[in-house]
Amino acid sequence: MMKIAKTLLLAAIMLAGAGSAALAQLPATANDVHPLLVGTKVPAVTVQDTDGKQVPTTRIFSKQPTVLVFYRGGWCPYCNRHLSELAETEASLKALGYQVVAISPDAPDKLRATMEKDKLGYRLFSDSEGALTKAMGIAYQVPAHYEKVIREGSDGRNTSFLPVPAVFLLNMEGEILYEYVNPDFRKRISGAMLLANAKALAAAK
Known part of the structure; x- marks a missing residue:
């Protein structure tokens, strides 16, 4: 009996240690993130579409040049304003x-709610477990006061990270x-600035 108890105790310690190690791998704050640099390729991972289906990022990005946006969640008013502004710029970006x-x-179900609320025509994808966000170098440890809202927003899948809001322009x-990439979540790139950079890249081809 004593041996079993020791084994269970050891297993619990190992699990706790593994959880702490995983958390320690994330930057402590938004100011500590290290985004991938210009010229780097986005790592190939999978995300979920609004129907909950797994979609490889390579399939998404290989169709055409992409404006890749990371936002904190549909619960964030700054994100919703930014998503709506992007919707107003989308036609020009498509052109x-x-x-x-x-x-x-x-x-995925929260994505659909955001699309309806903000009247978005472009696609949203779920990265609840953070594979893409972490690979991009923009994930950081979730502050305690956000734990409840991100847990609810991800249907319990995310309890550890938040993305620094970011916009990337990718080729095919x-x-x-x-x-x-701005650690201050209240400051987002304007639609006009995004469009200007997209035009400059298109002209440089």
């Missing part, structure tokens, strides 16, 4: 050959051509 794709930790090979 330049770009598609707009937005990623958040929200679960998934290479980063431009990025805007």
